[in-house]
Amino acid sequence: DTGVSQDPRHKITKRGQNVTFRCDPISEHNRLYWYRQTLGQGPEFLTYFQNEAQLEKSRLLSDRFSAERPKGSFSTLEIQRTEQGDSAMYLCASSLARGAIVNTEAFFGQGTRLTVV
Amino acid sequence: AQTVTQSQPEMSVQEAETVTLSCTYDTSESDYYLFWYKQPPSRQMILVIRQEAYKQQNATENRFSVNFQKAAKSFSLKISDSQLGDAAMYFCASSKIQGAQKLVFGQGTRLTINP
Numbered sequence: 346d347t348g349v350s351q352d353p354r355h356k357i358t359k360r361g362q363n364v365t366f367r368c369d370p371i372s373e374h375n376r377l378y379w380y381r382q383t384l385g386q387g388p389e390f391l392t393y394f395q396n397e398a399q400l401e402k403s404r405l406l407s408d409r410f411s412a413e414r415p416k417g418s419f420s421t422l423e424i425q426r427t428e429q430g431d432s433a434m435y436l437c438a439s440s441l442a443r444g445a446i447v448n449t450e451a452f453f454g455q456g457t458r459l460t461v462v
Numbered sequence: 463a464q465t466v467t468q469s470q471p472e473m474s475v476q477e478a479e480t481v482t483l484s485c486t487y488d489t490s491e492s493d494y495y496l497f498w499y500k501q502p503p504s505r506q507m508i509l510v511i512r513q514e515a516y517k518q519q520n521a522t523e524n525r526f527s528v529n530f531q532k533a534a535k536s537f538s539l540k541i542s543d544s545q546l547g548d549a550a551m552y553f554c555a556s557s558k559i560q561g562a563q564k565l566v567f568g569q570g571t572r573l574t575i576n577p
Binding site: 376378380385386387388389390393400401436438440442450451452453454455456 | 466468499504506507508509512553555562563564565566567568569570
């Protein structure tokens with residue numbers, strides 16, 4: 346396992362189109378996070394899964410955004426009817442929390458750079 | 463709610479010298495974690511160092527150490543013997559201990575290493 350992987354690395358789309366990103370976490374990690382990072386800013390939390398359950402969503406996650414994590418493995422983030430303001434880097438991270446074992450280190454993927462034109 | 467503030471958008475240091483990056487935070491939690499993450503130009507975020515708020519001893523990792531002042535809500539990162547590979551964006555972050563442990567990041571400090 347080489348870490349958290351995200352696909353695609355770059356995506357250019359026309360305004361109004363739908364896009365979907367994929368994140369494959371480290372295999373034994375049961376927690377998965379999505380963050381959004383705009384240019385020159387720190388990442389902002391979007392949503393979080395523990396196994397297949399989506400437990401928290403940020404107010405940043407409008408109804409055009411949806412995330413899934415079927416079977417508690419990989420996750421997808423879909424943006425419908427993209428807008429220019431959606432242009433950003435979308436980062437995925439994973440960590441392990443199981444019973445008494447709570448690993449506070451979140452491992453990040455390299456991100457998907459979305460450009461909406 | 464948690465907030466994290468980094469007041470230095472850019473810093474530079476001569477190779478082999480020491481540099482300190484500043485971070486202040488605010489939280490209503492009694493227990494929490496603080497982190498410094500490094501984001502090199504390749505964009506993958508890497509954990510540099512972690513501090514548990516309930517520990518008084520400052521965390522150290524090789525050339526990286528923190529100065530954690532809980533009462534002042536200050537969490538600075540000191541990089542000793544700076545190397546060219548240290549050049550990156552550095553983000554200070556906090557998280558709760560319980561629950562989602564989502565990270566709240568500061569705005570980042572771009573560190574340049576001058577040869």
